Amino acid sequence: MDVTPEPNKDEEAVGDLSYDPKGMLDADDGAVLTRLAQLVDAVDPVPSDLVERSLFAITLAGLEADLMEAVYLDAPLAGVRGAAAAARADDTAPAEAKTITFTHDSLTVMISLSPSAGGRVRIDGWAAPAAGLDVELHRPGADVVTVASDEDGRFAFDSVERGRASLVVRRTDGGGGAVSTPVIEL
Amino acid sequence: MTGSREALPDVDGPGLTLGDRAAIALTEYREGNHQALGDLVREATPLLWHTVRAQGVGHDAAEDVVQSTWVALVRHADSIAEPKAVLKWLLVTAKRAAWEAVRKHRDDEKRRTELPDDSPEHPMALPAKDPLPDDEVLREERDRILWMSLQQLPGRCQELLRLVSLADRPDYRHISAAIGMPMGSIGSTRGRCLAKLRTILDEQGDFSWT
Numbered sequence: 277m278d279v280t281p282e283p284n285k286d287e288e289a290v291g292d293l294s295y296d297p298k299g300m301l302d303a304d305d306g307a308v309l310t311r312l313a314q315l316v317d318a319v320d321p322v323p324s325d326l327v328e329r330s331l332f333a334i335t336l337a338g339l340e341a342d343l344m345e346a347v348y349l350d351a352p353l354a355g356v357r358g359a360a361a362a363a364r365a366d367d368t369a370p371a372e373a374k375t376i377t378f379t380h381d382s383l384t385v386m387i388s389l390s391p392s393a394g395g396r397v398r399i400d401g402w403a404a405p406a407a408g409l410d411v412e413l414h415r416p417g418a419d420v421v422t423v424a425s426d427e428d429g430r431f432a433f434d435s436v437e438r439g440r441a442s443l444v445v446r447r448t449d450g451g452g453g454a455v456s457t458p459v460i461e462l
Numbered sequence: 463m464t465g466s467r468e469a470l471p472d473v474d475g476p477g478l479t480l481g482d483r484a485a486i487a488l489t490e491y492r493e494g495n496h497q498a499l500g501d502l503v504r505e506a507t508p509l510l511w512h513t514v515r516a517q518g519v520g521h522d523a524a525e526d527v528v529q530s531t532w533v534a535l536v537r538h539a540d541s542i543a544e545p546k547a548v549l550k551w552l553l554v555t556a557k558r559a560a561w562e563a564v565r566k567h568r569d570d571e572k573r574r575t576e577l578p579d580d581s582p583e584h585p586m587a588l589p590a591k592d593p594l595p596d597d598e599v600l601r602e603e604r605d606r607i608l609w610m611s612l613q614q615l616p617g618r619c620q621e622l623l624r625l626v627s628l629a630d631r632p633d634y635r636h637i638s639a640a641i642g643m644p645m646g647s648i649g650s651t652r653g654r655c656l657a658k659l660r661t662i663l664d665e666q667g668d669f670s671w672t
Contacts, residue, residue, distance in 0.1 A: 294658075295652055301652055302652075303672050305660065308660065308671050309626060311608055312608060320511075322511045322512075323525055326507055327504050330503050331503055345563075345566070348522045348567070458525075458526040
């Protein structure tokens, strides 16, 4: 089924000045790639806390909760032109109210983060469809805090320390499985 | 699950690649030692990040895709048949999740634009795949030429070389396979994309890269 000609025969580029694709990597190949790696990182840097968030997410993987997905309607638009600049802006963004929506199958959880006294964060949440829920707040190196929602699916954590966190949501009546949000930065 | 242990490279041997370390990390994780996996997360997250971003995923969503790829790895730790291919598994998993994220985002945007109160300031737009770097990023002439030469390659070549640059050279083959450009069984060859890039670079002048 493979009708592709020999790779180095189908390219007009193979002339005297061209490099042999089948040639071994030479020192300049390595140096070009190393330089390229630096540019790739400079143009679109890896978010500084992504590794730590991933590590914490791994420790929560044992909770057997299905991962919810965050819905970011605006982020890609904001990040279109100049991801590096956007990333820098994110890092220094002031602490203001921020709403994030998470979905999993039919369950939607919306949380609103707002500043609380002492540089801490208040989390107001709302889940739909409305049901009694137990909501656990997981943070690295801290005990799990659990609050119960009211019957409309509303819940709140009054004062939470900033940093990485994930919410795990379970129905009080035991129906359905547990779901968890990705690890987010409060 | 430990049967393939002998097939893995010697832990203390020289010249381990990212792919080798990924294989060792998975095997050790299965045996209850989580340290190596943590190291792998630190080392391979940039590769996953750029893999996901190359699919056109927004900044915040890309962070979640990378995170969920790592979660998927530990959840499937016992069912990944070939530890030696775990780097490829990670890349393919990240890439699929990225496509899914792009598709969902498009659906969401479409739904929003169908709402009557949608504003014209919210055009449906896909993220530009290659944001033009700020001048401060490409301060050096050499870097500008490298970046612009890269842009002259076909899109898949660009993606491949950006990812390959972030891994160890012998991993080239695994990465090529993961993004659907198999190179055959011979490792450490230059490959067509890099050969073209080198040719374009040479046409731009005589630069020292080493």
